[in-house]
Amino acid sequence: MNNTPLRIEQYATVLFNTNLNPRGIPDSVTRAIKENIETISMYPDIYYSKLKTAVAEYVGEPLDNIIMGNGSTDLLKLFGALLMPKKAMIVYPGPMEYARVLNDYSAEVVFYELKDENEFILDVNDFVSQLTSDMDMVIISNPNNPTSKKISLEDMKTLAGACKERGIFLVVDEMYIEFVENYKEITAIQLIDEFDNVAVMRSVSKFFAVPGLRFGYAVMNNPEFKEIIERITTKNNIASLTALAITNMFKDTEYINESISTIHTERSLVYLAMSTSRSIHLYKPDANFMLVKLLKDDITSAEVAKHCSQRGVIIRKCDDIKGLSNKYIRFCFMNPKQNDLMVNTILEIV
CATH class of the missing domain: 3.90.1150.10 (Aspartate Aminotransferase, domain 1)
Structure with a gap:
């Protein structure tokens, strides 16, 4: 038997x-791919004007503050290459990819523990007390994965200010932000006009259910860093069909x-x-x-x-x-x- x-x-x-x-998958994405399948025989527009405009309008930021890439890990590696951090801090439990990327750049990784007895909610004052001036980078997700806990805008502003005082660049990963109730009230994008040491990155994989399109974007108000990024990134790294699909997707209210x-x-x-x-x-x-x-x-x-x-x-x-x-x-x-x-x-x- x-x-x-x-x-x-x-x-x-x-x-x-x-x-x-x-x-x-949004119907807008399916339609865009079916109706524009012939574009795979063409090289992408290196300026991605329509795509960048769609992203800028979706987040309510000027075009000059938008950075685009092939997903959140690609963007994280980009910031790693930009900063070449010697020492960085991340929280745990949290996305395990952060440590792997930092290790690729031989950075010393400092782990900050979120406590079970505190429901895994970040104590921003305690977190700030652990920051040191020899750190180059902090990466934090909002909301956190796997705890599903958000960080308030007030706490994020406290963290951004503390990082700026110590010369630390803060990367905020907002992969799941659109799922949070009234997310526009807590997004760290609201802070970038005040803090040039902050970059907010997002991926379309989760909220729009299109991980196969491999697209992510970041918002940052730092002209010096932006100029360096423009020089070191590949000009046509986003596929034509992806660019068309994402452009339509961001307008699918x-x-x-x-x-x-x-x-x-x-x-x-x-x-x-x-x-x-x-x-x-x-x-x-x-x-x-x-x-x-x-x-x-x-x-x-x-x-x-x-x-x-x-x-x-x-x-x-x-x-x-x-x-x-x-x-x-x-x-x-x-x-x-x-x-x-x-x-x-x-x-x-x-």
Whole structure:
């Protein structure tokens, strides 16, 4: 007899571990690619005038403050090459890619721990107290991944000012910012006119669900650094089809508004549905995903993930994330029926 576990065919696989917008690829992107497929036989416009204008209008900044690249990691490497940091500080738990990029430039990486007992909320005053004048760079995400916690504009301004006083360049990664309620009120883009030591970078991968397009952008008000970046970057590094698709995508207000509404609703419903369980601890989310701690001694994240996968629910176990353990799981919010299945499946085993 074959003892191999049978897959439960009635459940379609849903990737709750990717943190992508559940609305999927915008129709504006699909149309732009279908209608302009012939552009792959042409070299891209090295000035990207329409694309840069679309980005500038989307963030409400002048064209001169816009930097474009092939995703957030590409931009992070660009800032690394620009600054050649000898010493940098990042927080943990947090995106593991930051340390890998800094290591590529042989930088000494100082880790600042976000405390579980403080709900993984950044204590900006304590963080600032750890900054030293021999640091060149600070990289911080807002909201944080995997904790889904945002940083207020007031705290970010405090951090930007402290970095400026010490000659530190601050990179703010806002990959998930559009998922935050009233995100325009907390985005660090509001600070760049005052602080020339701040760069805010974003990727379109998560909110617009198009990681395959490999596009990211940064906003910075530092003419000297901008001039250097213009000299060291490849002039036509963004594909023609990507440029056309992104240009149309940023103008797709229907998709943008419906996405914001969907995530805000589902985030509240999932949090409410799971908050009655005494066997888990929820870290109240600000983004489109939530971190959960397993409180029972006899259950691990691997066991929960395996149980969920049998129902086609793929979640993130966090045992490989610095600062977390096999007692933490993370999942994003999808469509209502998918979220119902996910919640019920997790509660069955925890």
